[in-house]
Amino acid sequence: MKHIHEMDAAEHTVITVQIETEMGLFITDRDYREAAYKVSICRCQRRRHPDML
Secondary structure, three states, X not given: OHHHHHHHXXXXXXXXXXXXXXXXXXXXXXXXXXXXXXXHHHHHHHHOOHHHO
């Protein structure tokens, strides 16, 4: 934020930052197609502790 202030002080640009973890959901919470499911499972497996695999 300091860098933005230094570079843009004359313009007074307003920036909003969401620091919570909720996602911006509109119609559905995720992609339910089989290909998307397989990708999400693969990503989750990589994040797990080895004792949980």
